[in-house]
Amino acid sequence: MTERIISAGHKWSMLCVAYYKRLLQSKLGVDARLRLLEELNEMSDLHFTPKMLAAIQPMSDVELDIVHEAMALDGDERCDASFKVLTSRRVFAIFQQLNPSYSAALGH
């Protein structure tokens, strides 16, 4: 079995997209919704294409719990620790199993 090497930044982007999409499913004010949509719109680039972004499905409850577990490590503003945990091979492999759309997005 060969593992595709994915940069930590890409993993983070994919997780953010799934997280934002999950947030967009909850009850939000118009301002917050617009902000999230603008964030999503600005996330794609030449490498992380709009097709990849579109392929990612919103986070499930378990994924959300995992993100919150990792974020508990962070200080007030920085997210160094959660970045390290969430983009680690061990944890991202879990995300890929929980949400196959990450792997599907990589195929685009």
Added chain:
Amino acid sequence: MTEPQKNVVEPVPEWGPKMAALPSDKWRNFVVALFESEGPPEGKGRKIWAVERAGFGKDDGTSTNKVLSTIANRIFQDPRIKSAIREYAEMYSHRILPAAMRAVKHGIYDNAHKDHARFTSMVLDRTIPVETISTVKIEDHRPAATAEQIERVIQRIEALARRAGIVVLPPPIEGEFTVVDETP
């Protein structure tokens, strides 16, 4: 206390949007009355005076202070009046600016004025302010998460995944590699 004259507020050519949004002229007159030079000072019946001057209460002027005070308090609770007061205050401050400038000028030109030095210093501070250069060094002393903490969190995450029916085994590292010749 002098008998307040009702409805003698000077006409204002054009109200701002907040003043215009008030429900009636009485409300607008109330805001204007709060800014007038006449009348008792704050805490000594100013609001009651303003309410009466604006035309609230009975026409024959027999409304008691208690009634007028209740009206004043009710008006003050309204968010529209707060916005209107803020808007009017801004307009008012522009209107009194020339007088304020004349007073400062007078204080500066008159050497015998008791606040001559204060006026002069005030103007100098604004026109030739003292420059100070500050170097701010920001250091982050928050402790970074330790390897043990990170490991504990990863284990909790794996437990969450197991509960969700996910077999938590990171894929083994496999790869094809070639030796790159680094000689220039």
